[in-house]
Amino acid sequence: MSNTTPTSSATLSGPALGLLWFGAAVSLAEIMTGTLLAPLGFADGVKAILLGHVIGGVLFWLAGYIGAKTGKSAMETVKRSFGQRGSMLFSLANVVQLVGWTAIMVFSGAAAANFLVPQVGNAGWSLVIGALIALWIALDLKNMSRLQSVTAVLLFLLTILLSVVVFQAEAAQLPAAAQQTMSFGMAVELAVAMPLSWLPLVSDYTRSARHAGRDTTWATLAYFIGSSWMFIIGLGAALFAGTGDVAAIMAKAGLGVAAILVVVFSTVTTTFLDAASAGISAASINPKLPERAAGIAAVVLGTALALWAPVNSFESFLFLIGSVFAPMIAIMVADYFVLKQDASAQLVSWPNLALWLAGFGLYRYSMSWDLPVGNTLPVMLIVASVACLCGWLGRKRAARAVTA
Numbered sequence: 217m218s219n220t221t222p223t224s225s226a227t228l229s230g231p232a233l234g235l236l237w238f239g240a241a242v243s244l245a246e247i248m249t250g251t252l253l254a255p256l257g258f259a260d261g262v263k264a265i266l267l268g269h270v271i272g273g274v275l276f277w278l279a280g281y282i283g284a285k286t287g288k289s290a291m292e293t294v295k296r297s298f299g300q301r302g303s304m305l306f307s308l309a310n311v312v313q314l315v316g317w318t319a320i321m322v323f324s325g326a327a328a329a330n331f332l333v334p335q336v337g338n339a340g341w342s343l344v345i346g347a348l349i350a351l352w353i354a355l356d357l358k359n360m361s362r363l364q365s366v367t368a369v370l371l372f373l374l375t376i377l378l379s380v381v382v383f384q385a386e387a388a389q390l391p392a393a394a395q396q397t398m399s400f401g402m403a404v405e406l407a408v409a410m411p412l413s414w415l416p417l418v419s420d421y422t423r424s425a426r427h428a429g430r431d432t433t434w435a436t437l438a439y440f441i442g443s444s445w446m447f448i449i450g451l452g453a454a455l456f457a458g459t460g461d462v463a464a465i466m467a468k469a470g471l472g473v474a475a476i477l478v479v480v481f482s483t484v485t486t487t488f489l490d491a492a493s494a495g496i497s498a499a500s501i502n503p504k505l506p507e508r509a510a511g512i513a514a515v516v517l518g519t520a521l522a523l524w525a526p527v528n529s530f531e532s533f534l535f536l537i538g539s540v541f542a543p544m545i546a547i548m549v550a551d552y553f554v555l556k557q558d559a560s561a562q563l564v565s566w567p568n569l570a571l572w573l574a575g576f577g578l579y580r581y582s583m584s585w586d587l588p589v590g591n592t593l594p595v596m597l598i599v600a601s602v603a604c605l606c607g608w609l610g611r612k613r614a615a616r617a618v619t620a
Contacts, residue, residue: 239368249410280435290497296559310416332466
């Protein structure tokens, strides 16, 4: 991969991008997040999942389309709104969050695999999963997409089996107090947070699209379907099987080898995107860094954190990602689609950086709001509207200065 417009030999078709993002969506993290929505009950939980994924899916498409249209990686597109050096803040934040995601996913995958086959041990499974992720990154784009496609089909079949097992379980009764621990708006926000966490890297892959609009739509729909499905499996696991531990459900159902394949390969197909994009973001900070080598280094660091750091909680991590990247994407969307301006020739776009900081503060403050659509969408609409207003006022001032 490179930070330039992809050539025809490095492009991906819409179905290939769709399979890649379906594989990313089939994730233990998505299932585990779905279990958190159990206090709403099944009907309201599904409504919150679908509404949150519609909101997140629209944002996913907008971010992915910018990369597909410009042929640039995610952090390269950030330069259009924040300048050459201004974008480094987000590149660094992206590397940190992607290494964090790598650690969380390796830890979760290893814990689930160890429940099924304890003889290998948590450390052993962490090393196995880390090695497979590094192998995925070492493959070139063409071979990786083929392997990812085969794996996505396999995971599709296995998750059908998992769905049957979960929803055939007898319904468990949740404690009455648990019914009041989550509002509908908070559930929507959790559903938005997962696709939102992919926004800082979706362009790393849609930049290789053959047809910007159509292929980005393939990727978005595949992720929407896969992620929503995983959330619903998690919700069903908590309500019908009485546990959020998917590995325990699979073990009880006697899935054996199939269970191990779901756990290990779903972890690999999701986490390799995180680690590979950490390498791409690192290369946008220092172009001398080879992307693949930096990505493999991210795997090594993430695996080490999974072995020795406390990474078993990620709900607050999701909200931190949202507070950093939601206002960033809002400003980028306003600049690209509405204002049609490009600040990539500047060192720093100070107005946009100041607006992002205000948006970050607004997002953190908005976490106390209880709105039916969550807080991400209102915050992004406010930030994008202010960005458009500031852009138009700036143009009027510039026009007056020319005519004066």
